[in-house]
Amino acid sequence: MAEKIIEFKDVTKTYEDTVVLKNMNFSIEKGKFYTLLGPSGCGKTTILQLIAGFTDITAGSILLNGKKIDHLPPNKRPINTVFQDYALFPHLNVFENVAFGLRLKKTPEKVIVQKVEEALTMMNLTGFTEREITAMSGGQRQRVAIARAIVNEPDIILLDEPLSALDLKLRVAMQNELRQLQRRLGITFIFVTHDQEEALAMSDEIFVLNEGEIQQSGTPIDIYDEPINRFVADFIGESNIIAGEMLADFSVSFAGKVFECVDQGLQKNEVVDIVIRPEDLVLTSVAEGKLQVTVQSQLFRGVHYEIFAVDSEGNDWLVHSTTKSVVGEQIGLQFSPENIHVMGLAETEADFDKRLEAYSEV
Structure with a gap:
């Protein structure tokens, strides 16, 4: 079993009358790349600040390597942070920015240079040692900020949306660089972002947050393929979410028809949400389709067409396909039982885990 480096135990954080984190419990394992993902105001940056020691918890405890650090000041924690604005010193050159933390520790000059x-x-x-910070691009400044973090050889590096100010092409390149760097160093990275694609591409594990609570945690594949609730399904990638009814194990009804599925363990005739990803829908003829829909509009996205359609029950459908359609025509949609993801409306994460475990044993 992997070693736990950070543990949150019943952690609550409030600012005056506002509850930012609600009785939060989770653990971070050593040497992995974690992402805290969620919309603005969900509490992800607050978690980073608590781990770094920049703010105090209201209730509960935080453990680092099994020891409480609730009242340990930031400079006593083996943790470095890369901020969204990089927080570099404009009056210092690249070398002195990176060396800053080492000089505070009174590290010998020869060791600092090395x-x-x-x-x-x-x-x-x-x-770039003599380069002035003001003469550098955004991507170069970000690299300096990361170099300043890793030079101190911390146990954990916290990254607070460090890629958000970069243009798309550079952001994608830096995602790859950060992931490779983390693997090479073996340091635990905790990365904050609201960008779903960024989280899916970079992470070993993702925590999806909303309104101060963890909605779901797991690998990118687990969260994308088996969202626990409507919020996760809608926030992670694009989804078709349709109201349905669980008729029995492996049988579900939605869009006016009955379909075979791979889910079990819900109540008979329970009202559920059905999730089908746009890329899992295949365009066919009307006769061959499990569903018949009418194309409402279509956008070309470069690698695929984004097709918007509606079925006879009034449900909207989003389809990603390399096949072009015609606005106004009727088409069929084909999908497999494995592409249907059933979510109980009141399902807890524990209930979901039990049902997923039962399914994996089938």
């Missing part, structure tokens, strides 16, 4: 050069090489900034 460590700074190693960190800059790792971040593809060889030869």
